Amino acid sequence: MQQNSIGHSLSETEFNNLCSHYKDTYEIHLASMKRRDRLFYALLVILALFLLQITSADLVSSILSHYIENKLKTSIDKDLNLFGTLFWFLLFGFSSRYYQTVIEIERQYNYIHDLEEILNSKYAGTCIFTREGKAYLDKYPLFSSWVRWLYTWAFPLIILLCISIRIYDELANYKALGLALVPGVVFYLLVGIFTILYIGKLHSLSLRKLLKRVKATIDHKSSPE
Secondary structure (H helix, E strand, C coil), rough: EEECCCCEEECCCHHHHHHHHHHHHHHHHHHHHHHHHHHHHHHHHHHHHHHHHHHHHHHHHHHHHHHCCCCCCCHCCHHHHHHHHHHHHHHHHHHHHHHHHHHHHHHHHHHHHHHHHHHHHHCCCCCCCCCCCCHHHHHHHHHHHHHHHHHHHHHHHHHHHHHHHHHHHHHHHHCCCHHHHHHHHHHHHHHHHHHHHHHHCCCHHHHHHHHHHHHHHHHHHHHHC
């Protein structure tokens, strides 16, 4: 019999089943991380072309038209509005899927850590079954913090900055509001809302603590001496 971290006993069969479940869970976790990385790199390319369109719209349209014509063996019009809408659509699709994947990975981490805590109770005092938990965090604390900061703070803020620059450019280049602006404005709002919700979801606890500190500071300054 083994004792897990919360004091419940596990039979040998239960322990072996849990090991198998841990293995399957970790494989799913690895697949999720690979998907996150692919989405991350795809978004980098989309964002690069997305911003390049601001300064070199004709060049981007020409490259894309040539690529599509070679792939589809048909000619298409080099419509700047068409490609602009396409980039907005791709950015929305890939970013929303990226956010969902990162949130899924964060949930998997919590679940894997719980599994590792139970499994590690058989080997108390060792790092067995702590690959994604204690062992990793103890060995790579700075790297782990940096990667998480990149995926959960820096990158979404970069996306917000990019879409803000793009929508500002689109609005500035149109002398009057029209239907041509609708796709950009709609996708700007969608991507922006998704990004803000994503940041809030991952950092809700930190944001609540920050708000409490700000409120406490304001209350302290406004209180009579």
